Amino acid sequence: MNFMKLRISLLSVLMIGCSILPFQKEESNNDLLLAALGILATASDWVWDLPPGFPVPNVPSDNPMTKAKVELGRHLFNEKVLSGDxxxxxxxxxxxxxxxxxGKDFPTGITNDAHPRNSQHxxxxxxxxxxxxxxxxMSSLEIQARAxxxxxxxxxxxxxxxxxxxxLKSKSIYKxxxxxxxGNAETAVNEQNVRFAIASFQRSxxxxxxxxxxxxxxNNKSALNASEIRGLNLFNGEVAECFHCHGGFNFTDTSFHxxxxxxxxxxxxxxxxxxxxxARPSNKRGLYDLTGIAADTGKFRAPSLRNIGVTYPYMHDGSFMCDDANNPNITMGKTKTDCARDALTKVVDHYRSGGQNHSGKDAxxxxxxxxxxxxxxxMVNFLLTLTDDEFLTNPKFASPF
Ligand code: HEC
Ligand code: HEC
Incomplete structure (x- = not known):
């Protein structure tokens, strides 16, 4: 629907353009042509190819999706010129x-400064x-990239x-x-357009x-085995309660509907x-860091559990890891799945024990x-079925460098 509307408005812009053209001088014709090219470049040629069960994502009106912007964003996302050194x-x-x-608990930036939380998928x-x-x-990808x-x-x-x-301007590929x-390489290389293109890439x-x-x-009922189906039912049941915070197609209660x-x-x-x-410094206490309200201490957004089999260590501070001295069964050379299984077993054990004595807890x-x-x-077997190998290897999301 949106796409149709855009095409119609684009057509009317071009028609107005054409009807004006005969009355303009040569210079203004060029200006108009450039403007029309700019409109063409920013008009959405994007068609969402969404998996069944997925709604159309919310796209900010000032940053419509286009194929060219996503492709630029893919380059910029992997561009080292975007760091100080x-x-x-x-x-x-x-x-x-x-x-x-x-895969890290606390990643470090260019100065080896450790981030107080871990990198999200x-x-x-x-x-x-x-x-x-x-x-x-952090209410949009456009804003978040500044951080x-x-x-x-x-x-x-x-x-x-x-x-x-x-x-960036000095590299011919970016022209x-x-x-x-x-639509115009000279003026378009600005800070906002960089963030907007990266945001479009991430939205894809x-x-x-x-x-x-x-x-x-x-409708492939043999895709999950009996154990995985039992795990799914436990996840969505009132004993384990997981779905209250990790529900819906994206396995989180924070979502556009x-x-x-x-x-x-x-x-x-x-x-x-x-x-x-x-005992933590004030940049390590969750929502409290922003609001300063004592009751917000230790509160975090429930992460989407998609691809959870490859995103360990878990929780904002990597509390649940694969290689942990508490695990007597550690052997070196574990596969990724074995590691995820270890760490996810600890996560489910945490929930079934009721967790720590924390006053801000959703009791x-x-x-x-x-x-x-x-x-x-x-349950662990079920969580491991959320890994999407196509996503992890799709050349559309890969670094071009
Ligand atoms: C030094 C490692 C590091 C680099 C470099 C980095 N990120 Fe992140 N990213 C993180 C961490 C850590 C978080 C969690 C931040 C927090 O909670 O404060 C995060 C969170 C995010 C999120 C939020 C995801 C969610 O689920 O809410 C997005 C989006 C994101 N980063 C995009 C980017 C983009 C775009 C860039 C480049 C402009 C970038 N990141 C560079 C470590 C990094
Ligand atoms: C009251 C809401 C709530 C319930 C119920 C809940 N979770 Fe969570 N879950 C969260 C929050 C919040 C986090 C992030 C906490 C943090 O980082 O400190 C989280 C994190 C996780 C993570 C780690 C995700 C990551 O990317 O690091 C897993 C796995 C997980 N939960 C699984 C489950 C399972 C399985 C259940 C049911 C047994 C469950 N959760 C029940 C709120 C909830």
């Missing part, structure tokens, strides 16, 4: 084979009305000015990519072809107790419940 890009902490997480970020672990001000680019606490990409734009995306990162999707949305309607929530799932948070949902070890393993 040209050693890092967004892609350094967001790696495709890990669903754009990075980027599957289906288009559907998140609030970004990052616990910052409600890693220019943020000083912590320093990530460590840009301190717009000097990187001149470096073409910016001209394709914005849709993941919806896991074994679970085949079972739930593509069609159109611009949005919902976002922050919860404590009890991974630490009150004494732990009291009706995070409380001890009884399931057998074999039921716990069913």
């Amino acid at each position: 040209e050693t890092m890009s967004c892609g350094s902490c967001h790696i495709q084979s890990l669903a754009f997480a990075d 980027l599957s289906n970020v288009a559907y998140l009305p609030r970004l990052t672990w616990s910052n409600p001000k 890693p680019m220019f943020g000083e606490s912590p320093i990530e990409l460590g840009l301190s000015s717009n000097a990187f734009l001149d470096k 073409t990519l910016f001209a394709n995306a914005y 990162m849709i993941s919806g072809n896991s074994k679970y999707d085949q079972y739930a949305f593509r 069609g159109g611009a309607q949005e919902e976002f929530f922050y919860h404590s799932n009890g991974i630490h107790d009150d004494a732990y948070y009291a 009706t949902l995070i409380r001890a419940f009884t399931i057998t070890n074999s039921q716990r393993d069913d």
Whole structure:
């Protein structure tokens, strides 16, 4: 529908353009032609190729999706000129084979400053009305990108000015990519257009072809085995309560629900107790860091569990890892799936124990419940069916460099 509307308005713009053209002088004809080319370049030629069960993502009206912008964004996402010393890009902490997480508990930026939280995966970020672990001000991908680019606490990409734009201009590939995306390479290489193109690229990162999707949305009832189906039912049941915070097609309660309607929530799932948070610096206490309200201590957005089998270590601080001294069964050389299984087993054990004694905890949902070890393993098996190998290897999302 939107696409049709856009095509009609584009057509009328061009028709008005044509009807004016005969009465203009030569110079203004060129101006008009340039303007029309600019409109063409920014008009949406984007067609969402969405998995069954997925709504159309919400796209800000000032940054419509176009193929050329997404392609420019894919380059910029992996462009090291976007860091102060040209050693890092967004892609350094967001790696495709890990669903754009990075496997670390606390990643470091160009100055080796450790980030207080870990790198999030980027599957289906288009559907998140609030970004990052616990910052409600991060209300769009366009805004969020400023933090890693220019943020000083912590320093990530460590840009301190717009000097990187001149470096981009000097690379011939960007002349073409910016001209394709914005119609005019000379004026288009600006800081906002850089962020907007990266945002468009990230919006295109849709993941919806896991074994679970085949079972739930593509009518392939043999895609999940009996254990995985038992795990799915436990996940969606009133004993384990997981679906209250990790529900819906994107496995999180923070989501756009069609159109611009949005919902976002922050919860404590009890991974630490009150004494732990009291001893933390104020950039490590979750939602409290932003609001300063004591009751917000330890509250975070429930992450989407898509591709959870490759995004360990888990929780904002990597509390649940594969290699952990508490695990007597550690052997070196584990496969990724074995590691995820280890860490996810700890996660489900955490929930079934009811978690730590934390006053901000959602006590009706995070409380001890009884399931057998074999039921716990069913839940872990189910969580591992959320891995979408197509997403992890799709050349559309890969670095061009
Ligand atoms: C040094 C590592 C690092 C770099 C470089 C980096 N990120 Fe991140 N990214 C993170 C961390 C850590 C978080 C969680 C931030 C928080 O909660 O404060 C994050 C969160 C995000 C999120 C939010 C995802 C969600 O689920 O809400 C997006 C989007 C994102 N990064 C995009 C980018 C983009 C775009 C760039 C490049 C301009 C970039 N990142 C560069 C580490 C990094
Ligand atoms: C009250 C809401 C709530 C409930 C109920 C809940 N979770 Fe969570 N979950 C969260 C929050 C919030 C986080 C992030 C906490 C943090 O980082 O400190 C999280 C994190 C996770 C993670 C780690 C995700 C990542 O990317 O690091 C997994 C896995 C997970 N939950 C699985 C489950 C399972 C399985 C259940 C049911 C047994 C469940 N959750 C029930 C709120 C909830």
